Amino acid sequence: xxxxxxxxxxxxxxxxxxxxxxxIKDMIDxxxxxxxxxxxxxxxxxxxxxxxxxxxxxxxxxxxxxGLLESRQxxxxxxxxxxxxxxxxxxxxxxxxxxxxxxxxxxxxxxIEPQLAWLAAERATDEEIQVMEKTLALQEREIxxxxxxxxxxxxxxxxxxxAARNRFLLxxxxxxxxxxxxxxxxxxxxxxxPEKSIQRHRELLDAIKARDPEGxxxxxxxxxxxxxxxxxxxxxxxxxVQ
Amino acid sequence: xxxxxxxxxxxxxxxxxxxxxxxIKDMIDxxxxxxxxxxxxxxxxxxxxxxxxxxxxxxxxxxxxxGLLESRQxxxxxxxxxxxxxxxxxxxxxxxxxxxxxxxxxxxxxxIEPQLAWLAAERATDEEIQVMEKTLALQEREIxxxxxxxxxxxxxxxxxxxAARNRFLLxxxxxxxxxxxxxxxxxxxxxxxPEKSIQRHRELLDAIKARDPEGxxxxxxxxxxxxxxxxxxxxxxxxxVQ
DNA sequence: ACAAACTGATGGTCTGACCAAAATATAGTG
DNA sequence: CACTATATTTTGGTCAGACCATCAGTTTGT
Numbered sequence: 001x002x003x004x005x006x007x008x009x010x011x012x013x014x015x016x017x018x019x020x021x022x023x024i025k026d027m028i029d030x031x032x033x034x035x036x037x038x039x040x041x042x043x044x045x046x047x048x049x050x051x052x053x054x055x056x057x058x059x060x061x062x063x064x065x066x067g068l069l070e071s072r073q074x075x076x077x078x079x080x081x082x083x084x085x086x087x088x089x090x091x092x093x094x095x096x097x098x099x100x101x102x103x104x105x106x107x108x109x110x111x112i113e114p115q116l117a118w119l120a121a122e123r124a125t126d127e128e129i130q131v132m133e134k135t136l137a138l139q140e141r142e143i144x145x146x147x148x149x150x151x152x153x154x155x156x157x158x159x160x161x162x163a164a165r166n167r168f169l170l171x172x173x174x175x176x177x178x179x180x181x182x183x184x185x186x187x188x189x190x191x192x193x194p195e196k197s198i199q200r201h202r203e204l205l206d207a208i209k210a211r212d213p214e215g216x217x218x219x220x221x222x223x224x225x226x227x228x229x230x231x232x233x234x235x236x237x238x239x240x241v242q
Numbered sequence: 243x244x245x246x247x248x249x250x251x252x253x254x255x256x257x258x259x260x261x262x263x264x265x266i267k268d269m270i271d272x273x274x275x276x277x278x279x280x281x282x283x284x285x286x287x288x289x290x291x292x293x294x295x296x297x298x299x300x301x302x303x304x305x306x307x308x309g310l311l312e313s314r315q316x317x318x319x320x321x322x323x324x325x326x327x328x329x330x331x332x333x334x335x336x337x338x339x340x341x342x343x344x345x346x347x348x349x350x351x352x353x354i355e356p357q358l359a360w361l362a363a364e365r366a367t368d369e370e371i372q373v374m375e376k377t378l379a380l381q382e383r384e385i386x387x388x389x390x391x392x393x394x395x396x397x398x399x400x401x402x403x404x405a406a407r408n409r410f411l412l413x414x415x416x417x418x419x420x421x422x423x424x425x426x427x428x429x430x431x432x433x434x435x436p437e438k439s440i441q442r443h444r445e446l447l448d449a450i451k452a453r454d455p456e457g458x459x460x461x462x463x464x465x466x467x468x469x470x471x472x473x474x475x476x477x478x479x480x481x482x483v484q
Numbered sequence: 485a486c487a488a489a490c491t492g493a494t495g496g497t498c499t500g501a502c503c504a505a506a507a508t509a510t511a512g513t514g
Numbered sequence: 515c516a517c518t519a520t521a522t523t524t525t526g527g528t529c530a531g532a533c534c535a536t537c538a539g540t541t542t543g544t
Contacts, residue, residue: 015495015496015497016496016497017303017496017497041524041525041526042525042526043524043525043526051497051498052497052498052499053498053499054296054299054496054497054498054499055496055497055498057296057300057526057527058299058300058303058496058497059303060526061259061300061301061303061304061307062303062304062306062307063307064304065303065304065305065307065308066307071525071526071527072505072506072525072526073504073505073506073525073526073527074504074505074506074507074524074525074526074527075505075506075507075524075525075526076524076525076526077525077526101409104407104408104409104410104411105410107361107408107410107411108408108410108411108414111353111354111357111411112353115353119349165342165346166346166349166350167343167346168346168347168349168350168418169346169349169350169353172350172414176410257526257527257528258527258528259527259528283493283494283495284494284495285493285494285495293528293529294528294529294530295529295530295531296527296528296529296530297527297528297529299495299496300527300528302495313494313495313496314494314495314536314537315494315495315496315535315536315537316493316494316495316496316535316536316537316538317493317494317495317536317537317538318493318494318495319494319495
């Protein structure tokens with residue numbers, strides 16, 4: 001008898017902070033708060049929900065981590081403006097340290113990034129293109145000075161992904177950006193490659209400016225092939241890329 | 243002079259809980275803790291890191307939300323066993339409730355899913371194909387009985403994504419699966435469509451069995467077109483899909 | 485041997501004090 | 515009046531400690 005009852009696990013009790021998370025999410029879903037809106041302050045939320053401020057804070061930590069909220073000390077807590085930017089991908093680096101991880105990463109990149117370039121060529125505003133132009137000029141200057149231009153590369157990639165007007169794709173880029181930049185850094189270790197990297201970006205941007213999606217996608221493909229080839233050289237592996 | 247200095251914002255100070263998050267992640271990255279391992283208890287972490295227990299808890303809330311940790315009251319805090327499965331994508335449903343969200347979602351699906359089908363046709367083992375066959379038969383049976391077959395559809399999609407042998411792509415599917423299933427459910431609301439859906443899956447699986455990547459990708463594309471067309475009909479919008 | 489009760493450990497919640505950063509209000513000066 | 519400096523208030527951030535709820539292991543009673 002007792003044995004049988006043990007098969008029915010009691011329903012897991014919801015924690016206070018989980019309930020608060022759910023309530024705040026509900027408010028967002030219902031349109032009560034929009035991107036950029038300020039949430040009531042912690043002390044007020046604690047009163048309204050009749051819980052301790054600690055529980056409110058734990059809920060906020062959770063939502064922050066999910067990219068939904070942003071807390072600013074002395075200022076308040078806001079619905080994230082660009083939720084995508086704060087979301088973290090702990091898995092990706094784990095996968096890349098494994099045997100086939102790099103193959104998988106490049107397989108995904110070959111799928112996603114030329115498409116982003118294609119969409120950007122179709123959709124970028126003139127203003128966006130100008131910002132890309134400036135960013136590329138900045139990068140050229142930094143590389144001339146012997147720097148890697150990595151931070152600027154990050155910016156360039158985000159600009160590109162943003163211009164594509166697809167938040168799902170942007171999200172994928174954001175989740176894996178540090179891996180993208182890592183393999184780029186490896187690429188740059190050989191002389192002449194920083195310049196080549198800039199050349200590829202230049203080709204890419206020229207195609208976007210010309211509103212040539214096919215040209216943009218092709219430039220991105222070439223760029224990825226360069227990086228991938230260099231990685232597999234470094235790893236002493238026979239490259240599988242034509 | 244003062245005006246000029248304001249252009250240089252001070253570097254953002256790292257919060258204690260963020261530092262703890264980073265340290266715990268570092269330990270996981272370094273292999274100090276593996277999936278399923280127990281972390282030191284909160285009180286001990288607070289001592290080791292020389293911070294208050296509250297700060298430790300806030301860090302744990304953050305890592306829980308990222309799917310890396312699981313806390314069990316009266317028991318301890320563990321490294322999550324299946325991080326992929328517990329990772330939440332709160333953004334996707336928010337995006338889809340917005341004006342262009344569905345367009346963006348299908349744009350991504352049209353990119354990802356035919357590729358998954360392609361890779362699965364190349365890489366699926368015979369065993370995997372058999373399981374897919376069984377799953378499809380199960381789904382046919384359920385649909386014959388008047389059910390939606392949604393849970394089985396989920397399984398089918400995971401099988402497909404798994405057979406593609408790319409964890410990054412699998413992760414993308416996992417993050418957005420509930421949205422995929424939602425639009426499928428909408429599709430099924432019109433008579434005759436469940437059968438059509440099965441037909442598409444059948445075409446897809448036949449192509450995979452025949453090791454025909456192009457056929458598989460084409461079948462998936464047709465399937466998505468069906469779903470997308472139905473969605474835009476429901477939304478009273480002129481479909482942009484040929 | 486088994487069941488019930490107890491104990492200790494762990495996460496969960498609360499309270500309140502104080503700190504740090506930012507915003508706002510007030511006072512002083514030209 | 516406009517601007518600057520200072521003081522005050524507000525908000526998030528951290529801490530400490532008390533207590534509660536759950537769980538697992540140990541002890542006691544039948």
